[in-house]
Amino acid sequence: MRSEIAESVSVATRLIADRARFEAIGTELARRNPSVVVVAGRGTSDHAAIYARYLLEHALGVPVALAAASLLTQYGIESASPQSALLAFSQSGAGPDMIALVESAKRRGAYSIALTNDANSGLAAAADATAYLDAGPERAVAATKTYIAELISVALIAAAAARAVGRDAAWANEIEALPARMQASLDAASSWITSAADAPVFGALLRGNRTLVVGRGFEYPNALELALKLRETTAMFADGYSAADLLHGPIASANAEVPTIVLSTDPATEKSISGSLERLRAVSAPLLLVHSGASGSRGMAPLEELALPNGPSGPLCTPVTAIAGLAIIEAVATGRGLNPDAPQGLTKVTKTL
Amino acid sequence: MRSEIAESVSVATRLIADRARFEAIGTELARRNPSVVVVAGRGTSDHAAIYARYLLEHALGVPVALAAASLLTQYGIESASPQSALLAFSQSGAGPDMIALVESAKRRGAYSIALTNDANSGLAAAADATAYLDAGPERAVAATKTYIAELISVALIAAAAARAVGRDAAWANEIEALPARMQASLDAASSWITSAADAPVFGALLRGNRTLVVGRGFEYPNALELALKLRETTAMFADGYSAADLLHGPIASANAEVPTIVLSTDPATEKSISGSLERLRAVSAPLLLVHSGASGSRGMAPLEELALPNGPSGPLCTPVTAIAGLAIIEAVATGRGLNPDAPQGLTKVTKTL
Structure with missing residues (x-):
């Protein structure tokens, strides 16, 4: 993996x-x-x-x-x-x-x-x-x-x-910059993983059996995918929510025992994400905020942060954040002593109707 | 509630x-x-x-x-x-x-x-x-x-x-029968709740912090809604899945500690549900199978069952199953010593953009 x-x-x-x-x-x-x-x-x-x-x-x-x-x-x-x-x-x-x-x-x-x-x-x-x-x-x-x-x-x-x-299609002008940004994003995630041993959110991810991943707009697919990847590789319950949907009920399940990864690389959704972030902080959820240099936590401590080299273009934030998030999930699975390449009970090809 | x-x-x-x-x-x-x-x-x-x-x-x-x-x-x-x-x-x-x-x-x-x-x-x-x-x-x-x-x-x-x-629109001919069926469904759920004290799945719902709810087709909205209702009223992680989506990854999180409610009132989806049921039984998930008289578990023990008076019409199974499922969720929340009318951290009207 x-x-x-x-x-x-x-x-x-x-x-x-x-x-x-x-x-x-x-x-x-x-x-x-x-x-x-x-x-x-x-x-x-x-x-x-x-x-x-x-x-x-x-x-x-x-x-x-x-x-x-x-x-x-x-x-x-x-x-x-x-x-x-x-x-x-x-x-x-x-x-x-x-x-x-x-x-x-x-x-x-x-x-x-x-x-x-x-x-x-x-x-x-x-x-x-x-x-x-x-x-x-x-x-x-x-x-x-x-x-x-x-x-x-x-x-x-x-x-x-x-x-x-x-x-x-102005957003598409940056497609060619994606591979370099993805590499920089992966490097940033790898550095964070190396230094995160003491971060409360990383400890909670290594020990817990429930995780929330929150995104909005073009980060919403990543919220779903990172949650699925955690579920597949660690068997924990991990759920991805849009920052808006989170507030319509699921926020009740957030608390100090539930590590929460918030994807906020897109300035267009920053206000919506902030609303969720405030509620998550109020219940002391151990947080990891993944953001681009542009947004960020604005010094809201205590908050673990991972800054990614995203550009300003919402539609292309997805692969750049994905590669960083996947690296973190892999580190969590490995850190839990599991083999993420062969999760229990799953096969590579699943056929359903 | x-x-x-x-x-x-x-x-x-x-x-x-x-x-x-x-x-x-x-x-x-x-x-x-x-x-x-x-x-x-x-x-x-x-x-x-x-x-x-x-x-x-x-x-x-x-x-x-x-x-x-x-x-x-x-x-x-x-x-x-x-x-x-x-x-x-x-x-x-x-x-x-x-x-x-x-x-x-x-x-x-x-x-x-x-x-x-x-x-x-x-x-x-x-x-x-x-x-x-x-x-x-x-x-x-x-x-x-x-x-x-x-x-x-x-x-x-x-x-x-x-x-x-x-x-x-033949399915719609049974709309007028819905209130009576809903009442019978609620009565069946109430009886089950009274008798379920010793059922492993009910015990797991009262103690656990994770639950799966599985449906397909016209039961899929109920799978999502019953899971949300559990999450809102008990703060546990509860997730609704289609019987097909469950097999594409999330099944990894099913196990003997995770009570699982399977909604199978619609004969049209019975084969798809059976595929999931088999996988859930293989990992010893404590199961509650909600079915209409028509389908049912066909004697697959050990399996807790709740038979509802659904007719054969897929599109109208939803409200009939919903009322039974909601009654069970309410009993779980109350049984956990919680007040389902006022879950922590939620308000009646949530405004998002």
């Missing part, structure tokens, strides 16, 4: 160099002029799909829906049409539910895109277009480099789509 | 008697012929919105999207159009994020529907149509009768919409 996290930087570099094939998909997606885009995935790929849910709505200005696969697979309801488009995410490309969604989309005239790390998979064969993740074989059960490859692929597709429809 | 749960039956009776005003909204929604419907809510209302996400896609055959409010409130992205429609759920009708979504919808020509328990609220004033929940004042912080009122309102709106577009 650790080496695959580090490898994410070269995966990102490779995908960005190969951007033309993603841009062709994004341009075609825009040309189809869908009135709604549907995204689908399971587990880690679900969280990459949620990134696409945000970024494609940003890029195209039309509603994006997260698929409810059960409507198709359990109830036989088909909602695709020539006015819709589908992005289906599956590292293995073998998920029967994802393949069923793509087949339904094709049958009903919707443009379908597969994002998969196996160009010869059933998912790739079924879809109109394949965004091959080119991440190399992923051996750890807990997906890391394929998550980041999915994020980068989505960013490249969305950037081309935004340009094709004449919407704001 | 306990009396408000019981009151849900008369609330349902009242709403069904008053069905014409919901049917008018459903018919108008269908007449607008949206190519996508967007639903939005926070906390408990988020889960009612997810019920609408499933049932309106079932009823209209077009994609339904759960809103990502932050795109509007944090990033200024507007995606509503005359081809879209919005349902915004807020018990108080005071949520600034919900009001912002409705205002954006109106500005951009999308038909907007408010579901709220305050007909004079800001949300009701902003929307094109208001589905007033008529549930009476809700005093417990943990919402129960307004959740069920939202479910019934959605069912009435969706039934009219399905009929208006000529799609299958």
Whole structure:
């Protein structure tokens, strides 16, 4: 897992160099002029799909829906049409539910895109277009480099789509800076891990059985994914929440025994995050605030901080924070004496309908 | 909380008697012929919105999207159009994020529907149509009768919409049977609670700090809502998962210390639920299987069971299971010596953007 996290930087570099094939998909997606885009995935790929849910709505200005696969697979309801488009995410490309969604989309005239790390998979064969993740074989059960490859692929597709429809794509100018920022982010996380032995939040992560991860907007997919990764590698209960949803009930479960990681790298969401941070501090949750130089804790002690070299662009904060967060999760699992490459009770490919 | 749960039956009776005003909204929604419907809510209302996400896609055959409010409130992205429609759920009708979504919808020509328990609220004033929940004042912080009122309102709106577009609405023929079924369901839950003192799963719920709730399809909103209600009233970590999503990682956190409630009242999802049930049994999770007479555990001992008087109609299982599940959560909170009417750190109305 650790080496695959580090490898994410070269995966990102490779995908960005190969951007033309993603841009062709994004341009075609825009040309189809869908009135709604549907995204689908399971587990880690679900969280990459949620990134696409945000970024494609940003890029195209039309509603994006997260698929409810059960409507198709359990109830036989088909909602695709020539006015819709589908992005289906599956590292293995073998998920029967994802393949069923793509087949339904094709049958009903919707443009379908597969994002998969196996160009010869059933998912790739079924879809109109394949965004091959080119991440190399992923051996750890807990997906890391394929998550980041999915994020980068989505960013490249969305950037081309935004340009094709004449919407704001200024954020995309920084895509080429991502690999360097990701490397700097990983380095910052590694330094923090080395120095964090005495931080209350790190101790709580090593000992506890519950963790909260809070984000907003383009950090929300990371909040979900880091929580899932903690759950997979340590068997603890870890939950990701948007800073807004947290306050509508779940805040009741925050307390001094529950380490909480707050992702606040995007100045656009800083006010929303601050509201949650205040409530978390009021219940003495052991906190780790991950922020970019721009935001930060403004000296609110006692608070453990990790500053990442994020730029100001919300939509691209996701892969930069992801690599740092994943490194921290890996260190927590290892620090608990566990082998994060082979979590108990999980297999690399899970097939559901 | 306990009396408000019981009151849900008369609330349902009242709403069904008053069905014409919901049917008018459903018919108008269908007449607008949206190519996508967007639903939005926070906390408990988020889960009612997810019920609408499933049932309106079932009823209209077009994609339904759960809103990502932050795109509007944090990033200024507007995606509503005359081809879209919005349902915004807020018990108080005071949520600034919900009001912002409705205002954006109106500005951009999308038909907007408010579901709220305050007909004079800001949300009701902003929307094109208001589905007033008529549930009476809700005093417990943990919402129960307004959740069920939202479910019934959605069912009435969706039934009219399905009929208006000529799609299958056979499931809706049983709406009038709901209050009696809900009462029978509540009675069954009350009996189980009385007799459950020695059940391992009940003991684990009274002592533990982590719980899983598993559902699929039309039980998925209940899985989320029962988990939230446990979290709000006991401060434990409780998580709702679809039976499919559970297997893509979160199953790693299931074990003999984690009581797990499995909602399996809908024969359509029985196979999917069985797959999860098998995995949960393999790790010795203390289980409570909630099922209708039709499905059930087929004698898989040792397994605690609660049989509910559900009929065969998937889309209407939700309120019938909800009332039973809420009664169990209330008993757990009370059994832990807590006051579920006033959970620590929560207020009745939460305002976020």
